[in-house]
Amino acid sequence: MSYRQIKWIILIVPSIIVGLWEFVRHQFLIPYISMGLGNFITPVILFVVSVTLLYRLFALLERVQEELNVERAHKAELEAREQLARELHDGIAQSLFLLSVKIDKAERQMTQAGAEGGLDELRKTVHEVNRYVRQSISNLKYPGDRSEDGQVTMGHRVGHLAEEAQVHAQVSWNLDEDGFTAREQVELLACIREALFNVRKHASASRVIVNGEGNRQAWHVDIRDNGTGFRNKSYLEDRDKYGIKIMRERTEEMGWNLSISSEEGSTLVRIESRKGE
Template sequence: MSYRWMKWTILFLPTVTIGLWEYVRHQLLMPYLSMEAGNWLSPVIVYIVSVTLLRRMFTMMEHTQSALDQERMAKGKLQERQLLAGELHDGVAQSLFLLGVKLDQARRRFDDPEVQKMLNDISRTVSEANHDVRQSIANLKYSPRQEDIGATSLEYRIGEMIPLAGVKAELDWQLDEGLLRPDEQAELLACIREALLNIHKHAGARHVTISGSEQDGEWQVTVQDDGKGYDERALNDPGTFGLRITAERAELRGWTFALRREEGWTRFILTGGSRHG
């Protein structure tokens, strides 16, 4: 039922109800029902019909309004993300590109091997920073809607992110996605993306495994690699922005985040559910 029909039904239903009641009362019930009793029954009947039929319509209208409010909020957030992406592109990304051009010019001007090595290292760092900024711009420009999240499984979307690790990766996904709301799924995907990017940039790994499992309402997601590794102390390193953001995301959601080095594997672990929410 459309919003317009709901409004007209709410306006006319009490009138139609009382009209029908008065017709039936005067044509059929006058010999059996006194005028006083009929007058008392009129508001009662209108109330019963209103509660029975209109209450459902009010609920539908509330749901419709709630959906509109959520859509409006999502649109506002998307506009903010687009604005931020534009500022990053016009500011940081352009500056990094120009810095890369200047470094290339400097490499052609200096023949000293030490200077060349230093410039190459700087150029590599600038290139990585430029890649990260452009990845951030792409992420900001794409804000998955809840209906999109629900239409594609977590396992499928994680499988699409596997190339970010830069090495062969296996996916063992046994997690019931019903344990996570759409917004929590989006946060979990962002955390897994950060883990895979860290493996690609820092770990030097040959194998990666992503697993998701649940037991008794508690779920756990683990991203592990056989690279050179890092431990929980890395979270205190001022340069590990991604890991610290992941830890903050987990804390805000009531999840547990752990980073461990065990038996030659680095394990990036997120745990949540009934005992963590």
């Protein structure tokens, strides 16, 4: 039943019922019901209709209105995401692509001039940033799964991140997201994305388990793979490990703890926060 139909029923039904009552009353019940008693019965009938039929119709109307509001909010969110994706594509992504082309051209000119190439590090950084920006554009354009109340949950987004990273991930998400700010959700998902991409690039893993537990006051997220692992802790301090460095910067800025431990055949990345500490 549509919103308009419900409104018309609410407006018409009381009038029809009162009209039928008055017709029956004056045509058949005048000898049995006095004028005073009839005038008393009329509001009683209206009250009974209101607490039975009309009450249910108003509840249905509120539910339909809430669904319409959720749909409008969803549409507004999609339009905002599409606008942001378009701005990223027209601005940052195009500029990064042009910069990478100029770096390649400069390196070719240096090679032809006999100079030693010194742009490898810069080119690698630009290509990495370009990849992140294009992944962000793709995420903005993708609407994502929604829970029963129409909200996109972090658990759903983690599943999509695993698909993007092209890793076989088992997601167990029991993290209560109430109270998390939009920025906290963005930063946490960015760290999980980086951990998943590191698994694909470096771990040679066939399986990843992503587990989120806790609430706003105390929570942790574990990303565990069954890859090769590493024995030397200095591996984490390698200047080429941009992803780990970015994760550390993000977690430190948010006041979270990041720990990375490894043994042969397994690596565990844990992001956690305890408000009481």
